[in-house]
Amino acid sequence: MNIHYKSSDDDHLRSVLVERLRPIMAPDGTAGRYAHGHQLFSYCSLDRERLKAIELPCPLIGIMLRGRKEVWLGDTPHFFQPGTVFVLPAHVPMDIVNIPAGPTSSYESLLLEVPALPAGMAPLMGGEKTSTGDGHRQFRIPLDSDLVQTLVHAATGIASEALGDAVKAVRLTEVLTLLRPLAAARPLFEASLPDEVAWLIGSAPSEDWTVRRAADRLGLGASTLRRRLAIMGMSFRHILRIERLRAGQAALAAGASSLAAAEAAGYASRSHFARRYKESFGQSPSGRS
Known part of the structure; x- marks a missing residue:
């Protein structure tokens, strides 16, 4: 199924992304973390929760599906609504607030951890690296139709039991290739x-x-x-x-x-x-x- 629309139509892009990813999510109203494949999991909360000074062990790609998320670096907030794609860095203290969509609804997100780059993909090196202060950090990934289709293709592939690890690595590589030029995605490509x-x-x-x-x-x-x-x-x-x-x-x-x-x-x-x-x-x- 091909999608044709203007990349500037962000509301439509976010709506399509949520709609196409919902089939792989956990059943509605079930709180907790649910694995869907290697490093891919969904997280659901029925109540508002605040996680203080969280430091992730590796960077991750996240997609909001229901409710809202707030990420605080010091006094600087970042707000994510359904359909927003974001990247969170590793080893950076953050306060995270997960907010359900309403009194009878839930908070849901789909998260893909990236502990290492796929074989053949270079980390940021030399002149590619720039220092970014926490106050100027960006998490939100701008959407276009290619990225929406690639994210859905990767998530459904990684969640599939019928596909082998080599194919799933290719799907991840496709996503990272599109994200690499984006400033908000830099934590995925940082290395020691x-x-x-x-x-x-x-x-x-x-x-x-x-x-x-x-x-x-x-x-x-x-x-x-x-x-x-x-x-x-x-x-x-x-x-x-x-x-x-x-x-x-x-x-x-x-x-x-x-x-x-x-x-x-x-x-x-x-x-x-x-x-x-x-x-x-x-x-x-x-x-x-």
Whole structure:
């Protein structure tokens, strides 16, 4: 079913989103949290509730379906009505108020946790990252017809028991691809510095990676990168080794020879690769099961 309307018609977009997502929700009048698939769940409350200083363990995408939600950062409120799509960040203290639609109705939202980006999707790095103070944070995602259809497609797919994990990952990737340019969606793509370095190396493990080269890509000085990794108990050399060995392991699992795997992982010496591989995985590349 294709939807055709002007993206500026926000009321209609929100109405369509609610209507098409309601079939996967929990039965009306049933309070609590209900899982609909991996990281996807709905939340229903029959009474007004205020959750103080909540810090989420990972960012999430939310869709209001009934009632209202208020999110407070300090003295700054953000209000969400049915059909509103929003992103909440991880590890940021927030007061959250869930308000039922009326005395005989409920509050309902559909929430998708995003603890990690799908394989192949880069976190925000270097010049993409900007500092946003809590008072200027935005949560609301602007709607258009493509996003509405993609959200519905993803939610129904993730909730389906007939679809495999690979297909569900694709559905999530489709949503994140549309959200990536949006300022309000930035928390979904934020990563720790070690994770940023790991993604860089993992995206091209055979390249001649140095601290300076990685730092340049991240918009940092080499000494700053070393220092910040050390503060977090990590080192560039350790991350480089782990990511290259993972690349070698993936190549072997795909049927590559130990020589080809060593090359894919960026090792000039097959014997060096084999030694490191055995230290990490307890067996030689040629003797893997």
